[in-house]
Amino acid sequence: MNLYEGIRVALMSLVHNKMRSFLTMLGVIIGVAAVIIVVAIGQGLKKDTMSRIERMGTNLLMVNPGPSRRGGVVQEMTVINLKEEDAVEIAKTVPGVAGVAPEVRGRVQAKYRSRNTSIQLVGTSVDYAKVRNWKITEGRFFDDSEVRGRKRVCVLGSQVVTDLFYGKPAIGEFVRINGMPFEIIGTAAEVGAMWGSPDSTIVAPLTTVMYRVLGQDNLSSITVSARSAEDVDKVEKGIEVLLRKRHRLRPGQDNDFNIMKQSMFLESMAEAGETMTRLLGAIALVSLLVGGVGIMNIMLVSVTERTREVGVRKAVGARKLDILAQFLVESVVLSTIGGVLGILVGIGFSQLIARQSGWTAIISVSSIIYSFLFAGAVGIFFGLWPAKKAADMDPIAALRYE
Amino acid sequence: MTTPAGDLVLQRLTKAYPLPDGGALTILHELDLTVPAGETVAIVGPSGSGKSTLLNLIGTLDQPTSGTIHLGQTEVTSLRGQSLAEFRARALGFVFQDHHLLPQLTAIENVLVPTLASRPTADANARASALLDRVGLSERRDSFPSRLSGGERQRVAIARALINRPQLLLADEPTGNLDLDTGASVISLLLELAADQGATVMMVTHNPEQAARCQRTLRLREGRLVPQGAPA
């Protein structure tokens, strides 16, 4: 029997039993759809996260006090020694630097009228907004003279506006930080949950925060933006050389600071997303396998039901191979039709979920191809035993079967 | 076009089933029989006498315990696998008591089933149409078996048995499920079509009138052939 005839005969058998064929396919449909959805949403989330980070700038480096983390253990430093001067020198001397934002951070009490909240206060320079790609939606960022004059002005992250002002205009109002009144001169756009998101912070001039609020002149970190992604490594090297010299470290001595690159973060983020997608994809594949067991079950029933058909076919000259092929083609046709329907359902549901949740769904061609092939393989694997059973039937017994 | 004519020759053909106690239940006892090519033979005998067993052995659906079956030059009992399947498709046609049509296929598709196996021929479709025409069912070629009457189904089964121009047509109580008149017309068709092709016919029947329409009648009793002319 040629393949075309085989597929035609198989299709006829399946059409003859529409409802059952559909129910049999359902397992594969759900399995394939699950794979497609998981991968689409996973890839979408990955892309969302990446583009969010990229919006913040892939050219970012962050210099932190203390040696780099080894084996996940943060080595405690007794001497914390990143100073404003370090930041100034980086900006002045390291080639490829686009902007430098020294940052000092601390938790403070912020109070507006009767509303009181514990919040992170960031003291920084005028470069901060540019370096961090922080969009001021209303008002303005503070300027150099306000930094030099230790002025009590501040800019609020979007979450703070929501928390203290319930989203009402805040410009010109005063917020009390650890009891001191600060004038609100700007509010920022939402950035979203991410690495050091400034949404839940109040940002004020570096000198004001250092000397008037926190009473310390050590920096928490220095955020540096390189001119381009290609400059990042050069800038990292330049900062290291400069700071080692400034901190008078002898050759062989460990750095007393560490430099993190945004790109590293980006990579690990991407990796985490990939792992998650793989994991969920594997779970979805298991459900596809369960669908395969359903096919095997129905194929066994079908073989038993059609025992006499097998007998007739053998009596009129069908070889074992023909019978085997017939049932195998049937289960593969079942599973691949199920696969195609599953792909369509998966695409539909991914779009629906994406629209409902505001996520992005990315239907990758490879996930479609792989799940289709996998569905076909499921049909072969789980159809083989029932088909073998049919092929091995004794024709007389098959013809006598009631 | 037909395969070269050949006589059907059975020699000391024996079929026995082993019994649990170690003995054997012998169904057919050393049958010797020669049927010249093109002869029509009726096989009669009481139920359980071994008629179906004999037909199944000749039809290669069953294996004898001992003895041989030849159809022309072919030693039928030694065929296995691919050559057995080819022999069934090429040289044999079956009509069973039950029509055994495939419910998911139309009449014409059922007639074509034997051509699906191994050797599809270009003129198979035309031939299937001609055969359906010949059994008076050209109007019903696209009907499913569930829409056909018993007699019509059996006529489709006859067309199916003859699609590959077999040398030997085996029919096991082909009218067993039909009323007398329908049965008579089905037998007429079967014998006519077989005669058209010069096929040898071995037909099991309980109906003396049908048996009388064959050239020879074989009587089986308890697994042995009753000699010709002996009392029934």
Ligand SMILES: Nc1ncnc2c1ncn2[C@@H]1O[C@H](COP(=O)(O)OP(=O)(O)O)[C@@H](O)[C@H]1O
């Ligand atoms: N597989 C088997 N095992 C044991 N006995 C069998 C088997 N098949 C058939 N028989 C016996 O063989 C005898 C002949 O059966 P069968 O050829 O069908 O008779 P008929 O067709 O003449 O009515 C019966 O007694 C039946 O019980």
Ligand SMILES: [Mg+2]
């Ligand atoms: Mg019988």
